[in-house]
Amino acid sequence: MLPAQLQDRLTQFPRLPLAQLPTPLEPLPRLTAVLGGPSLLIKRDDNIGPAFGGNKARKLAFLLAEALNQGRRKVITYGGLQSNHARMTAAACARLGLEAHLFFFEKRPSTLQGNLFLDALLGAKLHFIPFGSGGDASMTLETTNRLVRWVSAALVGPGAYFMPVGGHTVTGCLGYVDAAREIHEQAVALGLDLARVTVITAAGTGGTLAGLLAGFTLLGSPIRVLGIDVGKLWKAFPASLARLAGELCAALGEVHTFRPADIPLIEGTYVGPGYAVLTDASRTAVRLLARTEGILLDPVYTGKAMAGLMDGVGNGRFTPDDTVIFLHTGGFPGLWAFSGLETGD
Ligand SMILES: Cc1ncc(COP(=O)(O)O)c(C=O)c1O
Incomplete structure:
Protein backbone atom coordinates (compact mmCIF):
# COMPACT_ATOMS: atom_id res chain seq x y z
CA MET A 1 0.00 0.00 0.00
CA LEU A 2 1.15 3.55 -0.62
CA PRO A 3 2.16 5.77 2.33
CA ALA A 4 -0.88 8.01 1.73
CA GLN A 5 -3.21 4.98 1.85
CA LEU A 6 -1.68 3.82 5.12
CA GLN A 7 -2.04 7.32 6.55
CA ASP A 8 -5.65 7.34 5.42
CA ARG A 9 -6.43 3.97 7.03
CA LEU A 10 -4.93 5.16 10.30
CA THR A 11 -7.39 8.06 10.44
CA GLN A 12 -10.20 5.63 11.37
CA PHE A 13 -8.57 5.43 14.82
CA PRO A 14 -8.93 8.46 17.10
CA ARG A 15 -5.61 10.07 17.98
CA LEU A 16 -4.65 12.92 20.32
CA PRO A 17 -2.04 15.48 19.24
CA LEU A 18 0.44 14.43 21.96
CA ALA A 19 3.49 14.14 19.72
CA GLN A 20 4.96 16.78 17.44
CA LEU A 21 5.30 14.88 14.17
CA PRO A 22 7.17 14.15 11.99
CA THR A 23 10.26 13.87 14.16
CA PRO A 24 13.58 14.85 12.58
CA LEU A 25 15.84 12.29 10.92
CA GLU A 26 19.33 13.67 11.45
CA PRO A 27 22.82 12.60 10.35
CA LEU A 28 25.38 11.52 12.95
CA PRO A 29 28.56 12.57 11.10
CA ARG A 30 30.96 12.44 14.05
CA LEU A 31 29.75 9.07 15.30
CA THR A 32 29.86 7.74 11.73
CA ALA A 33 33.50 8.87 11.45
CA VAL A 34 34.49 7.41 14.83
CA LEU A 35 32.89 4.01 14.17
CA GLY A 36 34.13 3.96 10.57
CA GLY A 37 31.39 1.79 9.10
CA PRO A 38 27.92 2.48 7.72
CA SER A 39 26.41 5.90 7.42
CA LEU A 40 24.53 6.59 10.67
CA LEU A 41 21.37 8.62 11.15
CA ILE A 42 19.23 9.21 14.21
CA LYS A 43 15.43 9.43 14.33
CA ARG A 44 14.55 11.86 17.10
CA ASP A 45 11.61 10.30 18.91
CA ASP A 46 13.37 11.17 22.16
CA ASN A 47 11.79 14.45 23.02
CA ILE A 48 8.29 14.18 21.64
CA GLY A 49 5.34 14.49 23.96
CA PRO A 50 4.92 15.73 27.50
CA ALA A 51 7.40 15.74 30.43
CA PHE A 52 10.65 15.01 28.52
CA GLY A 53 8.85 12.79 26.02
CA LEU A 64 -5.61 7.90 25.62
CA ALA A 65 -7.87 8.91 22.72
CA GLU A 66 -9.51 5.49 23.15
CA ALA A 67 -9.77 6.02 26.93
CA LEU A 68 -11.46 9.41 26.45
CA ASN A 69 -13.81 7.99 23.79
CA GLN A 70 -14.85 5.30 26.25
CA GLY A 71 -15.56 8.00 28.87
CA ARG A 72 -12.93 6.70 31.32
CA ARG A 73 -11.69 8.99 34.10
CA LYS A 74 -8.99 6.73 35.55
CA VAL A 75 -6.06 5.12 33.77
CA ILE A 76 -4.01 2.21 35.10
CA THR A 77 -0.63 1.12 33.86
CA TYR A 78 2.53 -0.49 35.21
CA GLY A 79 6.23 -0.92 34.60
CA GLY A 80 9.69 -1.02 36.16
CA LEU A 81 10.68 1.66 38.66
CA GLN A 82 12.33 3.70 35.89
CA SER A 83 9.45 3.20 33.46
CA ASN A 84 9.31 6.02 30.93
CA HIS A 85 5.90 4.80 29.87
CA ALA A 86 4.63 5.34 33.43
CA ARG A 87 6.11 8.85 33.55
CA MET A 88 4.63 9.85 30.21
CA THR A 89 1.27 8.35 31.16
CA ALA A 90 1.33 10.47 34.33
CA ALA A 91 2.11 13.60 32.32
CA ALA A 92 -0.44 12.99 29.56
CA CYS A 93 -3.14 12.16 32.13
CA ALA A 94 -2.38 15.38 34.02
CA ARG A 95 -2.82 17.31 30.80
CA LEU A 96 -6.12 15.57 30.03
CA GLY A 97 -7.53 15.75 33.57
CA LEU A 98 -7.42 11.97 34.00
CA GLU A 99 -6.33 10.15 37.16
CA ALA A 100 -3.20 8.05 36.55
CA HIS A 101 -2.59 4.96 38.69
CA LEU A 102 0.91 3.54 38.27
CA PHE A 103 1.74 0.08 39.59
CA PHE A 104 5.26 -1.06 40.44
CA PHE A 105 5.78 -4.60 41.63
CA GLU A 106 8.71 -3.69 43.84
CA LYS A 107 9.31 -2.15 47.25
CA ARG A 108 8.88 1.62 47.46
CA PRO A 109 12.46 2.99 47.29
CA SER A 110 13.47 5.25 50.19
CA THR A 111 13.99 8.14 47.76
CA LEU A 112 12.14 8.59 44.51
CA GLN A 113 14.69 9.22 41.75
CA GLY A 114 14.61 9.81 38.02
CA ASN A 115 11.30 8.83 36.46
CA LEU A 116 9.77 7.90 39.83
CA PHE A 117 10.39 11.38 41.16
CA LEU A 118 8.70 12.81 38.06
CA ASP A 119 5.73 10.42 38.45
CA ALA A 120 5.14 11.78 41.94
CA LEU A 121 5.66 15.39 40.82
CA LEU A 122 3.08 14.89 38.06
CA GLY A 123 0.51 13.85 40.64
CA ALA A 124 0.12 10.19 39.66
CA LYS A 125 -1.07 7.73 42.30
CA LEU A 126 1.83 5.36 42.90
CA HIS A 127 1.15 1.79 44.03
CA PHE A 128 4.14 -0.27 45.18
CA ILE A 129 3.38 -3.97 45.60
CA PRO A 130 6.51 -5.96 46.42
CA PHE A 131 5.48 -9.19 44.67
CA GLY A 132 8.82 -9.23 42.86
CA SER A 133 9.32 -7.22 39.73
CA GLY A 134 8.60 -10.15 37.40
CA GLY A 135 10.11 -9.69 33.98
CA ASP A 136 12.36 -12.72 34.50
CA ALA A 137 11.11 -14.53 31.37
CA SER A 138 9.07 -16.95 33.46
CA MET A 139 5.78 -15.59 32.05
CA THR A 140 4.60 -14.35 28.68
CA LEU A 141 3.76 -10.70 28.19
CA GLU A 142 0.08 -11.65 27.80
CA THR A 143 -0.11 -13.63 31.06
CA THR A 144 1.66 -10.85 32.95
CA ASN A 145 -0.82 -8.30 31.61
CA ARG A 146 -3.81 -10.46 32.55
CA LEU A 147 -2.53 -10.86 36.11
CA VAL A 148 -1.74 -7.18 36.59
CA ARG A 149 -5.07 -6.16 35.08
CA TRP A 150 -6.85 -8.28 37.65
CA VAL A 151 -4.78 -7.11 40.66
CA SER A 152 -4.87 -3.43 39.71
CA ALA A 153 -8.63 -3.40 39.01
CA ALA A 154 -9.21 -4.93 42.43
CA LEU A 155 -7.29 -2.03 44.02
CA VAL A 156 -8.43 0.90 41.88
CA GLY A 167 1.29 0.60 26.09
CA HIS A 168 1.57 -2.77 24.37
CA THR A 169 -1.76 -3.16 22.54
CA VAL A 170 -2.81 -3.05 18.91
CA THR A 171 -4.25 0.43 19.51
CA GLY A 172 -1.03 1.75 21.07
CA CYS A 173 1.30 0.18 18.53
CA LEU A 174 -0.53 1.83 15.63
CA GLY A 175 1.68 4.76 16.60
CA TYR A 176 4.74 2.86 15.38
CA VAL A 177 3.01 1.66 12.22
CA ASP A 178 2.67 5.34 11.40
CA ALA A 179 6.30 5.94 12.42
CA ALA A 180 7.34 3.35 9.79
CA ARG A 181 5.49 5.40 7.17
CA GLU A 182 7.23 8.54 8.40
CA ILE A 183 10.69 6.92 8.24
CA HIS A 184 9.99 5.43 4.80
CA ARG A 196 20.45 -0.95 2.43
CA VAL A 197 18.64 0.80 5.28
CA THR A 198 18.13 -0.78 8.72
CA VAL A 199 16.32 0.87 11.62
CA ILE A 200 17.61 -0.16 15.05
CA THR A 201 15.37 0.12 18.09
CA ALA A 202 15.46 -0.97 21.70
CA ALA A 203 12.89 -3.68 22.48
CA GLY A 204 11.37 -3.68 25.95
CA THR A 205 7.80 -4.82 25.41
CA GLY A 206 8.58 -4.96 21.69
CA GLY A 207 5.58 -2.88 20.59
CA THR A 208 7.78 -0.32 18.87
CA LEU A 209 9.50 -3.11 16.95
CA ALA A 210 6.23 -4.89 16.07
CA GLY A 211 4.66 -1.62 14.92
CA LEU A 212 7.61 -0.76 12.67
CA LEU A 213 7.69 -4.28 11.24
CA ALA A 214 3.96 -4.17 10.49
CA GLY A 215 4.30 -0.69 8.97
CA PHE A 216 7.19 -1.56 6.62
CA THR A 217 5.38 -4.77 5.65
CA LEU A 218 2.13 -2.94 4.84
CA LEU A 219 4.08 -0.45 2.72
CA GLY A 220 6.07 -3.18 0.98
CA SER A 221 9.10 -1.11 2.01
CA PRO A 222 12.53 -2.74 1.68
CA ILE A 223 13.66 -0.96 4.87
CA ARG A 224 14.55 -3.48 7.56
CA VAL A 225 14.15 -3.13 11.28
CA LEU A 226 16.20 -4.73 14.04
CA GLY A 227 15.19 -4.85 17.69
CA ILE A 228 17.75 -5.07 20.48
CA ASP A 229 16.29 -6.81 23.50
CA VAL A 230 17.09 -4.89 26.69
CA GLY A 231 16.01 -7.29 29.38
CA LYS A 232 15.24 -10.96 28.60
CA LEU A 233 11.92 -10.11 30.19
CA TRP A 234 9.32 -12.35 28.54
CA LYS A 235 8.73 -15.99 27.81
CA ALA A 236 8.11 -16.75 24.10
CA PHE A 237 8.75 -13.09 23.24
CA PRO A 238 9.11 -13.49 19.44
CA ALA A 239 5.82 -15.43 19.34
CA SER A 240 4.02 -12.56 21.13
CA LEU A 241 5.50 -10.03 18.72
CA ALA A 242 4.61 -12.13 15.67
CA ARG A 243 1.00 -12.23 16.85
CA LEU A 244 0.94 -8.48 17.51
CA ALA A 245 2.45 -7.61 14.10
CA GLY A 246 -0.21 -9.78 12.42
CA GLU A 247 -2.99 -8.13 14.43
CA LEU A 248 -1.70 -4.67 13.50
CA CYS A 249 -1.81 -5.52 9.79
CA ALA A 250 -5.32 -6.98 10.20
CA ALA A 251 -6.52 -3.84 12.01
CA LEU A 252 -5.39 -1.88 8.95
CA GLY A 253 -7.17 -4.17 6.53
CA GLU A 254 -4.49 -6.61 5.32
CA VAL A 255 -3.70 -10.19 6.22
CA HIS A 256 -0.01 -10.89 6.91
CA THR A 257 1.16 -13.83 8.95
CA PHE A 258 4.40 -13.53 10.87
CA ARG A 259 6.19 -16.51 12.41
CA PRO A 260 8.33 -16.09 15.53
CA ALA A 261 11.39 -16.58 13.30
CA ASP A 262 10.30 -13.56 11.20
CA ILE A 263 10.76 -11.24 14.17
CA PRO A 264 14.05 -9.35 13.72
CA LEU A 265 15.10 -9.35 17.34
CA ILE A 266 18.48 -9.96 18.93
CA GLU A 267 17.44 -11.51 22.21
CA GLY A 268 19.71 -11.62 25.22
CA THR A 269 23.04 -10.68 23.62
CA TYR A 270 23.21 -7.07 24.86
CA VAL A 271 21.22 -7.46 28.08
CA GLY A 272 24.13 -8.28 30.42
CA PRO A 273 23.06 -9.23 33.96
CA GLY A 274 19.50 -8.02 33.43
CA TYR A 275 16.94 -5.33 32.72
CA ALA A 276 18.04 -1.88 33.93
CA VAL A 277 21.51 -3.18 34.83
CA LEU A 278 24.33 -1.38 33.05
CA THR A 279 26.88 -3.23 30.96
CA ASP A 280 30.35 -2.02 29.97
CA ALA A 281 29.11 -1.77 26.39
CA SER A 282 26.03 0.29 27.30
CA ARG A 283 28.13 2.65 29.44
CA THR A 284 30.52 3.13 26.54
CA ALA A 285 27.62 3.68 24.13
CA VAL A 286 25.98 6.34 26.32
CA ARG A 287 29.29 8.18 26.75
CA LEU A 288 30.28 7.91 23.09
CA LEU A 289 27.06 9.44 21.72
CA ALA A 290 27.15 12.16 24.37
CA ARG A 291 30.75 13.06 23.53
CA ALA A 305 20.38 -0.57 21.71
CA MET A 306 23.34 1.66 20.80
CA ALA A 307 25.69 -1.00 22.19
CA GLY A 308 24.03 -3.40 19.72
CA LEU A 309 24.53 -0.94 16.86
CA MET A 310 28.20 -0.41 17.73
CA ASP A 311 28.81 -4.13 17.94
CA GLY A 312 27.03 -4.61 14.60
CA VAL A 313 29.46 -2.15 13.00
CA GLY A 314 32.43 -3.88 14.65
CA ASN A 315 31.40 -7.41 13.68
CA GLY A 316 30.56 -6.61 10.07
CA ARG A 317 26.77 -6.97 10.33
CA PHE A 318 26.67 -3.47 8.84
CA THR A 343 33.52 8.14 34.28
CA GLY A 344 35.43 5.16 33.00
CA ASP A 345 37.77 6.61 30.36
C1 LIG B 1 13.19 4.94 26.38
C2 LIG B 1 12.56 3.70 25.90
N1 LIG B 1 13.05 3.11 24.81
C3 LIG B 1 12.54 1.97 24.32
C4 LIG B 1 11.49 1.36 24.95
C5 LIG B 1 11.00 0.08 24.37
O1 LIG B 1 9.80 0.25 23.70
P1 LIG B 1 8.84 -1.00 23.55
O2 LIG B 1 8.29 -1.28 24.91
O3 LIG B 1 7.84 -0.58 22.58
O4 LIG B 1 9.69 -2.14 23.10
C6 LIG B 1 10.92 1.93 26.10
C7 LIG B 1 9.81 1.30 26.85
O5 LIG B 1 9.68 0.14 27.06
C8 LIG B 1 11.47 3.13 26.59
O6 LIG B 1 10.98 3.71 27.69
Missing part, protein backbone atom coordinates in the same frame (compact mmCIF):
# COMPACT_ATOMS: atom_id res chain seq x y z
CA GLY A 54 9.92 9.61 24.27
CA ASN A 55 8.51 6.82 22.13
CA LYS A 56 5.47 6.37 24.35
CA ALA A 57 4.03 9.65 23.02
CA ARG A 58 3.15 7.89 19.75
CA LYS A 59 1.41 5.05 21.60
CA LEU A 60 -0.34 7.24 24.18
CA ALA A 61 -1.77 9.43 21.41
CA PHE A 62 -3.92 6.47 20.32
CA LEU A 63 -4.42 4.84 23.73
CA GLY A 157 -12.01 -0.20 41.37
CA PRO A 158 -14.03 -0.91 38.23
CA GLY A 159 -14.22 1.30 35.15
CA ALA A 160 -10.59 2.35 34.82
CA TYR A 161 -8.83 2.17 31.44
CA PHE A 162 -6.12 -0.48 31.67
CA MET A 163 -2.97 -0.05 29.63
CA PRO A 164 -0.55 -2.98 29.50
CA VAL A 165 3.11 -2.44 30.28
CA GLY A 166 4.69 -0.19 27.65
CA GLU A 185 8.96 8.83 3.43
CA GLN A 186 11.97 10.58 5.00
CA ALA A 187 14.36 7.94 3.64
CA VAL A 188 12.86 8.35 0.14
CA ALA A 189 13.17 12.15 0.40
CA LEU A 190 16.86 11.79 1.36
CA GLY A 191 17.43 9.57 -1.66
CA LEU A 192 18.66 6.62 0.45
CA ASP A 193 18.95 3.17 -1.10
CA LEU A 194 16.07 1.67 0.90
CA ALA A 195 17.30 -1.90 0.47
CA THR A 292 30.64 12.79 19.74
CA GLU A 293 27.19 14.23 19.02
CA GLY A 294 26.00 15.89 22.26
CA ILE A 295 22.98 13.58 22.39
CA LEU A 296 21.88 11.91 25.61
CA LEU A 297 20.85 8.26 25.67
CA ASP A 298 19.39 6.42 28.63
CA PRO A 299 21.02 3.52 30.44
CA VAL A 300 18.04 1.12 30.40
CA TYR A 301 16.92 1.11 26.77
CA THR A 302 18.76 3.24 24.23
CA GLY A 303 22.21 2.65 25.77
CA LYS A 304 21.84 -1.08 25.18
CA THR A 319 29.11 -2.43 6.11
CA PRO A 320 30.09 1.03 4.78
CA ASP A 321 27.48 0.62 2.00
CA ASP A 322 24.69 0.41 4.56
CA THR A 323 22.71 3.12 6.29
CA VAL A 324 21.68 2.52 9.87
CA ILE A 325 18.96 4.65 11.43
CA PHE A 326 19.11 4.61 15.20
CA LEU A 327 15.63 5.19 16.63
CA HIS A 328 16.13 7.34 19.73
CA THR A 329 13.18 6.32 21.87
CA GLY A 330 13.94 8.71 24.74
CA GLY A 331 14.20 7.82 28.39
CA PHE A 332 16.93 10.16 29.57
CA PRO A 333 15.28 10.94 32.99
CA GLY A 334 16.58 7.46 33.85
CA LEU A 335 20.11 8.93 33.71
CA TRP A 336 19.53 10.52 37.11
CA ALA A 337 18.86 7.17 38.71
CA PHE A 338 22.29 5.74 37.81
CA SER A 339 25.73 6.81 38.95
CA GLY A 340 29.17 6.35 37.42
CA LEU A 341 28.12 6.73 33.80
CA GLU A 342 30.26 9.79 33.24
